[in-house]
Amino acid sequence: MNVVVIGTGYVGLVTGTCLADSGNDVTCVDIDAGKVERLKNGEIPIYEPGLEDMVRRNSAAGRLSFTTQPSACVPGAECVFIAVGTPQDEDGSADLKYVMGAAEAVAPYLRKNAIVIIKSTVPVGTNRLVKRRLDELTGRDVHIASNPEFLKEGCAIDDFMRPDRVVVGSIDPDVAETVHELYKPFLRTEKPFLKMGLESAEMTKYVANCMLATKISFINEMANLCELVGADINDVRRGIGHDQRIGFAFLFPGVGYGGSCFPKDVRALRATGKELGFETSVLHAVDDVNTRQKLVLFNKLARHFKNDLAGKKIAVWGLSFKPKTDDIRDAPSLELLRKLIAAGANVHVHDPVAVPNVQRVIGDAVTYHSHQYDTLEQAEALAIVTEWNEYRNPDFDYILHKMKSPVIFDGRNLYDLNRMTKLGFTYSGIGVTR
Ligand SMILES: NC(=O)C1=CN([C@@H]2O[C@H](COP(=O)(O)OP(=O)(O)OC[C@H]3O[C@@H](n4cnc5c(N)ncnc54)[C@H](O)[C@@H]3O)[C@@H](O)[C@H]2O)C=CC1
Numbered sequence: 209m210n211v212v213v214i215g216t217g218y219v220g221l222v223t224g225t226c227l228a229d230s231g232n233d234v235t236c237v238d239i240d241a242g243k244v245e246r247l248k249n250g251e252i253p254i255y256e257p258g259l260e261d262m263v264r265r266n267s268a269a270g271r272l273s274f275t276t277q278p279s280a281c282v283p284g285a286e287c288v289f290i291a292v293g294t295p296q297d298e299d300g301s302a303d304l305k306y307v308m309g310a311a312e313a314v315a316p317y318l319r320k321n322a323i324v325i326i327k328s329t330v331p332v333g334t335n336r337l338v339k340r341r342l343d344e345l346t347g348r349d350v351h352i353a354s355n356p357e358f359l360k361e362g363c364a365i366d367d368f369m370r371p372d373r374v375v376v377g378s379i380d381p382d383v384a385e386t387v388h389e390l391y392k393p394f395l396r397t398e399k400p401f402l403k404m405g406l407e408s409a410e411m412t413k414y415v416a417n418c419m420l421a422t423k424i425s426f427i428n429e430m431a432n433l434c435e436l437v438g439a440d441i442n443d444v445r446r447g448i449g450h451d452q453r454i455g456f457a458f459l460f461p462g463v464g465y466g467g468s469c470f471p472k473d474v475r476a477l478r479a480t481g482k483e484l485g486f487e488t489s490v491l492h493a494v495d496d497v498n499t500r501q502k503l504v505l506f507n508k509l510a511r512h513f514k515n516d517l518a519g520k521k522i523a524v525w526g527l528s529f530k531p532k533t534d535d536i537r538d539a540p541s542l543e544l545l546r547k548l549i550a551a552g553a554n555v556h557v558h559d560p561v562a563v564p565n566v567q568r569v570i571g572d573a574v575t576y577h578s579h580q581y582d583t584l585e586q587a588e589a590l591a592i593v594t595e596w597n598e599y600r601n602p603d604f605d606y607i608l609h610k611m612k613s614p615v616i617f618d619g620r621n622l623y624d625l626n627r628m629t630k631l632g633f634t635y636s637g638i639g640v641t642r
């Protein structure tokens with residue numbers, strides 16, 4: 209099929225590349241000329257394992273190309289995906305200016321019977337709003353489909369190629385069937401293609417993200433309570449997870465969820481409720497718990513140093529909002545760094561890939577290191593924010609020898625409390641402490 213994807217961010221680039229990989233002719237469009245230039249040279253602007261190779265391979269095969277001009281590709285397209293950002297507006301609701309802008313940019317070039325597929329996460333009602341605008345601009349009854357994306361950064365290609373399900377909302381069932389053709393190569397096992405109405409598809413995306421965010425805030429609240437009652441959340445997690453009704457997924461306690469989606473999507477769904485005079489109390493609590501959880505490492509450090517962090521050398525491992533990405537949008541690390549800087553601490557940080565992004569936001573108020581151990585020279589405490597694999601099994605003897613005082617605040621429960629205590633560390637995890 210001839211496909212156009214508008215937006216070459218995490219979602220657009222992965223969608224376009226994976227669809228090209230299954231034999232479609234794909235053109236990706238972005239308004240950012242610099243990004244398009246880099247992509248044309250086979251350079252990808254984000255860190256996503258495996259993506260660069262796939263972009264190069266499919267570009268070389270002539271199935272994947274990049275442009276800034278919708279006029280150059282939309283006229284030939286049977287399907288036009290819109291995968292632009294939907295950031296949080298000041299009141300928490302989703303800002304639709306990029307989605308509407310993209311729709312308006314493609315409208316003049318849409319061929320008869322082309323399908324516009326909205327992949328961006330958009331509030332209920334947006335697909336109909338976009339359709340109305342497209343109908344107005346083209347003078348035709350434009351086909352529209354809502355196709356929310358469920359991929360995770362860091363394993364985006366695998367998630368796209370092996371989805372748990374594909375959701376498509378449409379007015380006309382034939383439109384959904386055409387979209388199904390695009391997805392059939394990725395749904396060869398028992399995984400379902402779920403057809404539904406536009407509103408249900410839009411809502412499905414928010415409910416999925418809010419459910420996952422709820423699980424995380426719930427387990428974080430329980431972890432904090434475990435510390436107070438002297439229980440170990442790792443044992444409790446296993447104790448509940450074996451109950452098949454509960455399970456293990458997304459119940460790892462930590463420093464709060466970050467990233468470009470959970471925080472904004474929880475707030476956007478709250479805003480939808482508010483607009484309709486409906487109080488979403490659970491979502492309010494989820495957001496509230498998460499805001500507090502992002503401060504959990506700072507509060508532990510402040511308590512340990514009796515509220516005097518001035519001049520204390522603190523090492524921080526992990527800056528991206530989760531491993532295998534350089535994305536720092538709403539990352540808990542930023543909250544920690546800002547609080548430590550404000551308290552006058554001498555902060556030394558490491559991250560395998562996110563340092564350039566953090567440098568752009570935090571500047572030289574902290575010291576960046578290219579090796580994790582270099583942060584520890586005479587450090588008085590180590591805070592672990594992101595569970596990169598290389599932090600899981602470090603040389604603890606070396607760390608003991610390097611640090612001024614062997615104190616670890618582990619925001620991801622990478623280590624075992626008893627082992628750490630035996631080794632001579634003062635150690636505190638999330639929901640695991642002495
Ligand atoms: N990042 C993720 O893991 C996931 C994101 N989503 C949703 O997908 C959407 C896109 O997210 P990301 O890919 O992270 O966004 P992003 O911010 O990384 O990329 C968006 C891209 O769209 C481009 N753009 C904006 N207006 C344009 C226009 N008129 N024409 C052409 N290009 C335009 C921007 O220059 C940018 O390159 C959002 O609604 C997000 O909530 C859904 C699932 C996963």
Ligand SMILES: O=C(O)[C@H]1O[C@H](OP(=O)(O)OP(=O)(O)OC[C@H]2O[C@@H](n3ccc(=O)[nH]c3=O)[C@H](O)[C@@H]2O)[C@H](O)[C@@H](O)[C@@H]1O
Nearest residue numbers: 357358359360361424458459460462465466467469529530
């Ligand atoms: O809409 C989106 O953008 C995407 O949002 C999330 O994907 P992503 O944000 O890439 O990353 P996750 O792996 O879900 O992690 C989100 C945050 O939750 C935290 N988390 C996750 C799992 C867990 O058990 N505990 C926990 O604290 C992570 O550290 C991270 O900060 C969803 O998992 C995707 O399905 C969805 O498509």
